[in-house]
Amino acid sequence: MRTLIRTTILSTVFPQLTKPGSLPYSQRASICCLRERANANPIVLNNNISRQLSRTFFRSNSFNGVTVAGSTHFRKPCAFMSTLPIMSNVRVLVDMDGVLADFEKHFLAKFREQYPDEPYIEVKDRRGFYVTEQYEKIKPDLKAKCLEIMEAPGFFLNLPPIPGGLEAVRAMDQMDGVDVFFCTASINKYKYCVTEKFQWIDNHFGAEFINKLVLTRDKTVVSGDLIIDDKPEITGAEKNPAWEHILFSTPQNSDIHKPNQRRLSGWKDPDEWKQIIDSKRQEKEMRMSAKQ
Ligand SMILES: [Mg+2]
Known part of the structure; x- marks a missing residue:
């Protein structure tokens, strides 16, 4: 160096x-x-x-x-x-639903509460990114019921935090040479979802973290070094996004195996996400040294 x-x-x-x-x-x-x-x-x-x-x-x-x-x-x-x-900071983009906020757990609780007589899927048995698609395969009319739950006021606001996620983001925010942002999308019917995502960040992190919220339907155009996201494929207008996609492990992406894609198994072991950030920092330093 x-x-x-x-x-x-x-x-x-x-x-x-x-x-x-x-x-x-x-x-x-x-x-x-x-x-x-x-x-x-x-x-x-x-x-x-x-x-x-x-x-x-x-x-x-x-x-x-x-x-x-x-x-x-x-x-x-x-x-x-x-x-x-000058070596720039490592910018980490962190998804919300499924990474920091437990969408699946809350969805299942609401579904069973509102439709106690309908069949349901345990969180551990969820496969595929969109909950609507798996439920629709069981019974076609369940798709509309799924959407009704997600589009209702309070759904996104009341998502419980995924254990360890809040602490991990706060720790990242304190790390030398690291910038952390939330990078999240809204559902199609955004009336409550958008404002509730802002409110969720405010409630769990504090108002100063609102400045770190990037709400977009296309994450490929957001610049960063890493994006931690549970969606197996992040596509959009930019075919070569600046970031490396770290797949956050969940039951619904457990059947996805891409040889070159790194995963984060969860937030429980801080050494795991810190190692990913450190390796990205080293990669940036080597790239910079090679240019000089
Ligand atoms: Mg997600």
């Missing part, structure tokens, strides 16, 4: 970079800390006012021909300067 850093006293640089309104803490220029490598822990030179820092900081700027970049993502003030390209 090539060294990105010159141990320059950035406090002499910051005042000239921090134009009012563009960089939020010009008066705080005495803060600086340097990182020797893009993936190394920041060396804190002065963190007396770190509590004042917001997450909104500049990502990169140019000063006297060198790139200067920094972020408060690291919870400590940090900055580094380099004449080399």
Whole structure:
């Protein structure tokens, strides 16, 4: 790994970079800390006012021909300067339904409650991405009943969290060099679904996480390094999405076997998802080194 850093006293640089309104803490220029490598822990030179820092900081700027970049993502003030390209964070897109929110469990409970005399499918026996398709095969009129449940007010709002998912996303959010976003789609009849997804994030993560919600019907056009999603095939307008699709294991995709597709078995073992992120970071570093 090539060294990105010159141990320059950035406090002499910051005042000239921090134009009012563009960089939020010009008066705080005495803060600086340097990182020797893009993936190394920041060396804190002065963190007396770190509590004042917001997450909104500049990502990169140019000063006297060198790139200067920094972020408060690291919870400590940090900055580094380099004449080399700056290694960007690993951006992780996390799906909601089936990954963070337990759609299948809640759906089955509602279905049995509303249609106690109809046949149903245990969660462990669900196969195929769309619940409507499997139920329709049992009885054609069940498709409409399935849709009625999903389209009802409160359905998406009351999805229970999948164990470990909330903690994992919060931990990702705290990781050096990682940006996490929610990337989720709405059902066709979106009247309640869309607003309830925002509300779900607010309820379980807090209002500040609303800024991380990407609601789209086409995830292929969203940029990221990784997308953790339980849908076996993510297709759309972009034939070569920027992200690597990590298939989140569920009963309904248990019969899918793609030799080159990595899986995440669940959230219970934090080492599993951390290893995936680390490997992606290493891959990005190698790609960057190869370009230099
Ligand atoms: Mg999903």
